Amino acid sequence: MTKINKAACIGGGVIGGGWIARFLLAGIDVDVYDPHPEAKRIVGEVLANAGKAYAMLTGAPLPPHGKLTFRDTLEAAVEGADWIQESVPERLDLKRNVLTQIDAAAKPDALIGSSTSGLLPTDLQRDMRHPERLFVAHPYNPVYLLPLVEIVGGEKTSAATIQAAMERLPPIGMKGVHIAKEIEAFVGDRLLEALWREALWLIKDDICTVETLDDVIRYSFGLRWAQMGLFQTYRIAGGEAGMRHFLAQFGPALQWNWTKLMDVVDLDDALVEKIGQQSDEQADGLSIRELERIRDENLVGILQSLKGSHGGKGWGAGKLLKDFEQQLWAAGGGEKQGLDVTKPLRLIDTKVSPAWVDYNGHMTEHRYLQVFGDTSDALLRLIGVDLDYVERGHSYYTVETHIRHLGEAKLGQAIHSTCQIIGSDEKRLHVFHALHDSASGDVIATAEQMLLHVDAKAGRAVAAPEEVLAKLRPIAAAHAALAMPDGAGRHVGQKR
Structure with missing residues (x-):
């Protein structure tokens, strides 16, 4: 999949700041040029909100944040960038001047997108030496959560540029829609204008x-x-x-x-x-920043709900999020650097999402099972049972679960889970998970699970292959030296 290695953002206001956050959270280095004296503060506030939103949006392993660098000149900002996003105020003369400067300074194969909400790309590219690489990339606020980008080419925009722009959006969790003909305000804003x-x-x-x-x-x-x-x-x-x-x-x-x-x-x-x-x-x-945070929490809840719909396949923007998370898991959910197998494995770090809580603001019961299921999945990826493995027809199925609720997880609370292997053989995997408050370390809940390795097509348990067992044995051997975790082997209703 084609990816952006380095991005440049010219303009760091509401939309520009949202683009900066979207790139950085996807692990892309971003150089920024904005002469506004408060640019660093404004971008910093947007990034703070975006970070909180992403912590609620997904439990998938995000890549390390990209490096943010503010430059003193436009030319320095665009140097070496693969994707350059212009987000200056909506004035044709200003945008045309800025885009012409970008065109003169950017490397030959750089893509140049304009965040304009209505100006025609043909008008914007009039004075450019390389107009074939200019296109409108019109996002929706907040850019770091709403995934849609309207991609619109001008008379001189090449088909290769449009294709390249469309291909580079899914790796950052966005969906490009190609508007076939350029018209003022494109499609989304025309609909909004009529309603407005x-x-x-x-x-x-x-x-x-x-x-x-x-x-x-x-x-x-x-x-x-x-x-x-x-x-x-x-x-x-x-x-x-x-x-x-x-x-x-x-x-x-x-x-x-x-x-x-x-x-x-x-x-x-x-x-x-x-x-x-x-x-x-x-x-x-309520202040603007407070309203933004409320908006972000609501959007995260909607996106998370849509991700779980349609029989778990996801629907609309939720399916896009699900596909994006699969990319993240594939990139960061396998071998974990520096993982200490001599103690329970810390596999999931997340926060309690608005979509996870009940009317009391506490995490609902089935979300505990979700986190523990994610923990089992993380362990399985660690031993080679990833998405590709499952697609080949084999997997581990959970056949028994016992959950204990010892505390309460609340909205926005940082939590993490650990996993201890307490038994395994060629077919079975016996694990004990603990959910912790990340701030205090206190155990909020535990789950004991038994998993069976199965041939999904045959519908029966079979021995795991040596490639999986070879990764499982060292962890199981190290965990065999640990004390049996408190609560393991308990039955429902057993007195403490």
């Missing part, structure tokens, strides 16, 4: 407040759109007859005078103040 225009009229005409309007979206079709989009949602609305029935039934409504989409509201001072006051009341004293 109608929303402004509803506020101006006192039909509802900004909070009521937001509630209508987030409690209804916003949830549908998050996982299925517009057309597939309406296909379902058509019932068994599908989309054609929906269009026949509701198509005539398009002729009704319901909306004011072509009648632009006058954003005079009174309306601006009205919207601003209602928005202040809706925020209820």
Whole structure:
């Protein structure tokens, strides 16, 4: 898979900072140029929020963070970069000037993306010496969580550039969609603009407040759109007859005078103040950074839920996250450098995600099993039972589990799990896991599990191959010298 080795970000505001975070968290070094005097502070705050969000988003082993370097000149920032992302303010003259400077300083095979939300790439590439490598890469805020990027080429953009840009996004957990023809505002912002225009009229005409309007979206079709989009949602609305029935039934409504989409509201001072006051009341004293963190927690919960849907295969953005995590596990979930086998193996480090908690803010019971299952999976990867091994038709199946709840894991709490092998032979693997509070080291829960090596196609237990046993034996031998962990062999209801 084609990857970005080094990135450069020109502009470090809301969108530029999000790109910086996305690259760094994918293990990519990033050079930044932004003449704003507060650029380092602003980027630092975005990175802090992004780090918290990623800690909740995935338990997969993220690569070491890329190196962040602020440069004094644009030319120094783009030197040696494979992907250069321009995110300066939305003014054609400014963007065109900056992109022309990037083009003159970048290495010949560098990709140059613009974060513009509506300017045409043909206009942006007008003065470039190598316009074939310029494209629009329009993301959505927050860039480090929302995975979509609209890829739009101009008249002089090469097909090879578009293909290269699309190929480099999945390794950083993003999905590129190629917009076939360049139009102002592309696709996403055109849809948002139509909704935004109608929303402004509803506020101006006192039909509802900004909070009521937001509630209508987030409690209804916003949830549908998050996982299925517009057309597939309406296909379902058509019932068994599908989309054609929906269009026949509701198509005539398009002729009704319901909306004011072509009648632009006058954003005079009174309306601006009205919207601003209602928005202040809706925020209820929460700062922008606090709202960002709440947004991130909500998005993480939605993404995590979608990852587990469709029978565990994932759905929409959740499937994209699942595929991204498989890449991370493949890259960082095998041999662990410096792992001490003379004590229980520390295999999983994570935080309690918003999607994992109940109404009390405590981790729900099935999430404990999930973490312990992830711990078993990490051990199996350590001995060579990885995704490729499973796809070849063999694996270890968990046949028995006993969990003890000794404490409570709470929202945002850093936790880690350890694994001790307490018995093994050619077919069986007997393990004991402990879940710890990472700050105090206290044990929150334990799980004792028995796993059988199976031939999935035959549906029966078989001996593990020597390649697996050879990796298992040294760990099992080292753990045989350890004391039996407290709680091993207990049965449900046994007195302490």
